Amino acid sequence: MYKEFRQQVISAIRDAMNNVRYPKRILVVRQKDHQSTYNDYFLYWVNQNVPEAAHLFELHYLPCEINDWERYALFLPWLQDPLKERFPHIYQYAKPIEAECQKRNIPIVNPIDNLSNSIKSLAAQRIGSIKGIRTAKTVPITDPEAFKKTQAGLSTPFFIREDWVHGCQIFFVQNLDDLANVPFEKFIAPIAVEFLDVKGEDGLYRKYRYFAMGDEGIPGPLMVSKSWEVRDNHNRVINESIIAEEIAYFSGEDPNHELLQQARKALGFDFMAFDYSYDEQGNFMVWEPNPFPVIWGSHDGDPDKKYALPSIDRIYTALLKYYLQRADISIKIPT
Incomplete structure (x- = not known):
């Protein structure tokens, strides 16, 4: 009993000290009825790698009541897109919070109404209007x-x-x-x-993922499959050559950065991911946008995925930097 009480006291003192050092918070809202643990691994990564930033993220599940608005420097609606169409009850809970943030000039990453721009038929038109990008009809x-x-x-x-x-x-x-x-x-x-054929000369299909954190772009995973429907399933191909190809991609700069940034801006997103491929003629082919991307998958902790951990570190480092920059909070992040 004494040990538990002592830990509570230590925790309370630490929280009080952090409140003095970093009085601002990042307000995060999620929904209990869908992806309720979204970005938990990101928060775990922050706690392990930049512990002084971990306390900044204040999580709430909708519906919730906010009493002290003065403490917030950024609003993160971690809510599934397209919110208004798929989860109208959550949309109704989130809009007043967003309106209060707008009233108080609290920055918002991915304004809630913009999440509707991820609807595939709408997104294909907006992305396809950019010269140099092909989308499927x-x-x-x-x-x-x-x-x-x-x-x-x-x-x-x-x-x-x-x-x-x-x-x-x-x-x-x-x-x-x-x-x-x-x-x-x-x-x-x-x-x-x-249907646009993106089969490579080796008979395999490739899908690249690009993450955008504002104007910064980070290459993510490269998925290679024997099937035209490229997913992380039994058709996925992983061998030494493919692993080397993926490492080369996520370790460098994405060659389509400028075009993808134009597409991001056309959709009105701040943080998001794009999936893309190249068709048989080598044309740049964007599949769809995702403003609610899962960075850490259910199998990413498997031993045979260890080679991808530097990619995840790079993405999470860039994401944390972006959040802190939007919140105007200065914390040194190890590189």
């Missing part, structure tokens, strides 16, 4: 029966997926008979997406 399907008759002008092959949801099931349509196997009734907002 994307068609919202509001009437599945009408679409089956006309395909909205799309030629096969194409695929059907959700317009709002990341990581959802994708249905490949090789010929029109395949449309009979698509369960349109289970979709929230289905879209048809032009």
Whole structure:
């Protein structure tokens, strides 16, 4: 009992000292009903690598009541995109907090309404308007029966997926008979997406990930697969050559930095990730934006992924620097 009490006293004293040294906080809100632990690993990384910054992040789950607005220097809505469309109840909780921040000139990373710009059909238009970037033609399907008759002008092959949801099931349509196997009734907002072949000369498919923290860009993982649907599953290819290729990518500077920054600004995001590939002709092909990217995956702690830890350190270092810069808080970060 005494030991627990002593630890509580020490913790209280430490908190009081930190309140004097760093009176400002970074207000973070999350939602209990979806991705409730989002960015926990980032917070763990901060605690391990820059412990003096760990106390700055004040987490709340929506709905919540904020009483002392004077303590906040930055607002981080860690909320799933597109928020207004997918989680309107969370949107209603978050908007008054954002409005109060705007009233008090508290900076916001990824304003809540801008999260709607991640809707794939909308994002494809905005990104594709930038010279030098190719996007797949994307068609919202509001009437599945009408679409089956006309395909909205799309030629096969194409695929059907959700317009709002990341990581959802994708249905490949090789010929029109395949449309009979698509369960349109289970979709929230289905879209048809032009199939663009990005198979490399070695017969493999590559998907690059680029993180943007404001004007800074950090290359992330490179995923290589035997399947056109490049995901971290049994079709992923990992060998010495691929690992060397991935290390070379995430250790350097992304060759498409300038174009991706133009795309970021067109979408109105501050922090986000882009997934991209190159088509058969070598054209730069952007798949989709993600303002709610998961940096640490469920298998990233596996021994065979140890080579990627420097990439995660680089991304988290840049992200923490960005948050501190937006909050105008000075803390030295080891490099």
